[in-house]
Amino acid sequence: MSVRHALLALLTEGSKYGLQLRQEFEARTGEVWPLNVGQVYTTLQRLEREGHVESHENERDGAQKRFRITAAGERELDRWLRTPPSAAPPPRDELVIKVQVALRLPGVDVRDILQVHRRHLVEEMQRYTHLKAEAAADDVGLGLVVDAELFRLEAVVHWLDAADVRLRRLPAVPPVPAGADGTRRAPRHQPAKPAPARTAGSRS
Amino acid sequence: MTAVDGRDIWTDAMSPVLSLRQVSKVYGSGATAVPALREADLVVDAGELVAIMGPSGSGKSTLLTIAGTIEEPTSGEVYVCGADVAALSADAQARLRRRSIGFVFQDLNLLAGLSAAENVALPLELDGVRARVARVAAMRLLDELGLADRAGYFPDDLSGGERQRVAIARAVIGERRLLLADEPTGALDSTNGEAVIRLLRSACRRGVAGVLVTHDAQLASWADRVVFIRDGRIVDQTGPATGPEALLAQDVI
Ligand SMILES: Nc1ncnc2c1ncn2[C@@H]1O[C@H](COP(=O)(O)OP(=O)(O)OP(=O)(O)O)[C@@H](O)[C@H]1O
Numbered sequence: 418m419s420v421r422h423a424l425l426a427l428l429t430e431g432s433k434y435g436l437q438l439r440q441e442f443e444a445r446t447g448e449v450w451p452l453n454v455g456q457v458y459t460t461l462q463r464l465e466r467e468g469h470v471e472s473h474e475n476e477r478d479g480a481q482k483r484f485r486i487t488a489a490g491e492r493e494l495d496r497w498l499r500t501p502p503s504a505a506p507p508p509r510d511e512l513v514i515k516v517q518v519a520l521r522l523p524g525v526d527v528r529d530i531l532q533v534h535r536r537h538l539v540e541e542m543q544r545y546t547h548l549k550a551e552a553a554a555d556d557v558g559l560g561l562v563v564d565a566e567l568f569r570l571e572a573v574v575h576w577l578d579a580a581d582v583r584l585r586r587l588p589a590v591p592p593v594p595a596g597a598d599g600t601r602r603a604p605r606h607q608p609a610k611p612a613p614a615r616t617a618g619s620r621s
Numbered sequence: 622m623t624a625v626d627g628r629d630i631w632t633d634a635m636s637p638v639l640s641l642r643q644v645s646k647v648y649g650s651g652a653t654a655v656p657a658l659r660e661a662d663l664v665v666d667a668g669e670l671v672a673i674m675g676p677s678g679s680g681k682s683t684l685l686t687i688a689g690t691i692e693e694p695t696s697g698e699v700y701v702c703g704a705d706v707a708a709l710s711a712d713a714q715a716r717l718r719r720r721s722i723g724f725v726f727q728d729l730n731l732l733a734g735l736s737a738a739e740n741v742a743l744p745l746e747l748d749g750v751r752a753r754v755a756r757v758a759a760m761r762l763l764d765e766l767g768l769a770d771r772a773g774y775f776p777d778d779l780s781g782g783e784r785q786r787v788a789i790a791r792a793v794i795g796e797r798r799l800l801l802a803d804e805p806t807g808a809l810d811s812t813n814g815e816a817v818i819r820l821l822r823s824a825c826r827r828g829v830a831g832v833l834v835t836h837d838a839q840l841a842s843w844a845d846r847v848v849f850i851r852d853g854r855i856v857d858q859t860g861p862a863t864g865p866e867a868l869l870a871q872d873v874i
């Protein structure tokens with residue numbers, strides 16, 4: 418989330434104080450993305466250095482500065498709106514690493530690890546959905562932010578489900594790779610049932 | 622739990638609306654036996670919406686048809702509105718289903734000879750509600766689901782998603798105690814899916830107990846509790862709800 422451009426956008430409505438910008442930013446993102454005061458002021462300072470905003474001290478307000486967007490700032494905002502967002506994934510997805518590690522650890526049921534994460538994700542989704550359910554129907558700002566988080570979390574749940582299916586296809590005892598130490602590894606996961614449910618010889 | 626002491630089982634507010642105890646289901650027998658559900662325990666109170674999630678073939682629909690008294694369990698006990706289902710006569714079971722349970726199943730079974738509005742109004746009319754009154758209630762629900770202008774259409778002339786919404790309206794109409802929904806938003810886009818789940822959610826707010834089977838994590842996240850099923854066994858469930866403050870605490874940049 419580009420705080421810089423969000424602040425520029427708020428300033429297109431007219432000049433504003435720093436604290437006011439913070440309040441309006443939070444209100445329009447349904448308070449899902451809180452912003453601290455320091456972050457607001459350092460961002461404004463940077464925008465001012467770049468010539469995208471200018472400030473003027475209001476005699477009557479004493480210390481409080483008002484900020485105003487410049488023509489250069491408006492051009493920058495327009496450029497940003499049209500620039501594709503960075504699609505680069507996080508350098509190493511921590512969850513993928515956890516599951517990779519679980520696969521290699523003896524005595525760990527990977528599907529249980531997947532389930533623990535699935536539950537955490539769904540619980541987090543429940544909290545976001547609760548926000549959405551309680552919000553006023555016309556609170557578009559909140560709806561947009563919450564949906565973005567929900568779709569992101571849902572994608573991770575999908576990945577866990579796909580991983581689950583992959584693991585089901587694994588033989589219970591995987592071929593032992595030629596490890597440097599030559600020790601035999603434990604089964605990667607314990608299937609929850611002895612054989613596919615429909616085949617003869619499964620539990621009766 | 623049964624109405625032995627003369628209390629009306631329909632208004633027994635003290636017991637959970639649905640209670641499954643150690644319920645197992647095996648389809649077929651001998652070498653071809655399929656254990657579809659294994660020792661499932663599930664309690665759903667009035668006002669509660671519970672979602673069941675799990676992979677394909679994990680036993681979700683089986684659980685739902687048993688909860689709806691459509692299938693009998695191989696072992697274990699099922700209580701609906703306080704009544705021990707196994708102890709009820711076939712007639713009493715049918716009455717329980719019709720009066721107290723609303724269903725939305727994967728095959729929607731709308732009646733092809735009735736219009737959308739007539740399909741929705743039907744359960745009320747079967748309960749003896751006057752046709753005009755039932756019709757008004759049906760129209761209100763169809764309107765809520767964005768289908769007011771399709772009320773006179775026959776199921777064959779509706780899109781898959783529209784049929785699905787008609788089936789939902791039919792399930793929630795009237796004062797059901799228990800709502801059972803199997804992938805109720807399967808053919809819907811996210812806007813219509815949300816309208817449907819909001820409708821189920823608000824029915825539960827009014828005191829209905831709901832069980833919602835789904836693959837869809839977004840849909841499940843509307844539930845008070847999400848139960849996870851794997852290979853016929855309930856393996857996990859979400860914890861008690863925490864407020865949205867928890868989001869702020871953890872999710873900041
Ligand atoms: N009438 C039946 N006879 C035999 N086996 C059945 C019958 N109904 C279901 N099964 C089997 O029981 C298991 C559970 O089926 P169920 O329909 O409950 O799964 P599900 O979780 O609802 O799956 P899906 O998400 O695909 O709808 C499956 O292995 C299925 O093949």
Ligand SMILES: [Mg+2]
Pocket residue numbers: 681682683727803
């Ligand atoms: Mg099913």
